Amino acid sequence: MKTLSIGIFDSGVGGLTVLKEIRALIPQEDLIYLGDTARVPYGGRSAQTITRYALECALFLLTKGIKLLVIACNVSSAYALPIIKKRFPIPVIGVIEPGIREAVSVTKSKRIGVIGTKGTIRSNVYERELKKIDPEIVVISKACPLFVPIVEEGLEKEEIAYEIAEKYLREVKEANVDTLVLGCTHYPVLKDVIHSVMGPDVRIVHSGKETAKAVKEFLEKENLTTTKKKGKETYFVTDSPESFIEIGSRILDRPINSVKPIKQIDFRYIFFSS
């Protein structure tokens, strides 16, 4: 059991911001990453479709031999975490709870901003969970639907990214939050842009760092840490690997090797009308 890998999935390259933090904290574990690049982005899709996609990603990783599943995608965590926990015989960690814990611990004014995809914001999971911990907390939520395409298209250094961020973040900034939760694993790629728009006084919560801590604590508590010295990484993608390799290498700050495209067993995606 200890020698098994940690499985991590996201809709695309965004979850690599979580993998990066896990790798930094736990160098010895084997990591298997799945980016569902043939169907990214998830954030604007229905709850039903997001749940189906997340279940499929989880099922795929399960067949690879994993001791722990990390859902490195906020919208998948928002909609599919409970059902995956219920149906799958392995422990599951999402990215929402660790981010919430951190936000609560750093806020002083109890005014917290949350940005995410349409689906995550619509789910209301952050506001609900934050108020459960402290009913005095005021949550200002804002969906930023163009941030994922910007990251997936590799446009995060372009002026356009800054202009779009200014537009999206205006009302969160004007609400005088002292903490901003990046409620989407793609958003840390835009961290510099977001930081410069929000100003130096706003604390940015990067759920990936907190998730990595939760993963480490869990392995130690359950005595599941490997005895290996150095872990390896394997990447799977559902579309061709070129763009994933290019953008992913930028996110990880090092070259990505061995990215494997996944083929369907049944080439035809058969469906019928209801």
Add this chain to the structure above:
Amino acid sequence: MKTLSIGIFDSGVGGLTVLKEIRALIPQEDLIYLGDTARVPYGGRSAQTITRYALECALFLLTKGIKLLVIACNVSSAYALPIIKKRFPIPVIGVIEPGIREAVSVTKSKRIGVIGTKGTIRSNVYERELKKIDPEIVVISKACPLFVPIVEEGLEKEEIAYEIAEKYLREVKEANVDTLVLGCTHYPVLKDVIHSVMGPDVRIVHSGKETAKAVKEFLEKENLTTTKKKGKETYFVTDSPESFIEIGSRILDRPINSVKPIKQIDFRYIFFSS
């Protein structure tokens, strides 16, 4: 045969700009539309994945009883039209050739701009086909990867759409084109924005209008026009219909009814690694 429908597909709501023109020109035909909203956008995906998705959409429409297939998606037309034509026992019309014919007929300076998704621009189909007709034509191509998310998210009236358009269209405008081909069926939704950025002297080619003419001509030439008086429309989508109904109704300028979500026969999207 005459009583069969015309099948139309696109990655999402964009193809409705083509359906709208077909309906305006041919009120008597039954139209069946498929929007692959669970997998939109296609434009940034690999040629292989775009081709697979387009084949699946075509296969679905084929099972519905159609006499003609319209690929109302430029990137699908660019990559999958030849293989669909070869494999499917029905006539197929794409959106690229009609737009090219129109562009050639309206340009005076022989300087033509083409905007589209990354996949369409990468395919180089417009430049290749335009130069085949007239080698003196100069083509200025520009990928606009955020335009489809803007339309799918319903942001076309927001200031941000204008700012992004200014950014994308700068070099096309500076190249002094007299004609601009909207090489993506989502882009007519942004027509006002594009028009205001490009200025009144640039002729905008909307491939949907030209495609509708090609459809009408084809039916008449092949003696396939129905004898019915008034055609009906049926819509299928691969994700939940809510967002499609909302944005689609705005595109068509009238309410959309009877949008049917498609369920897969095999719920699990089974795949394995290569």
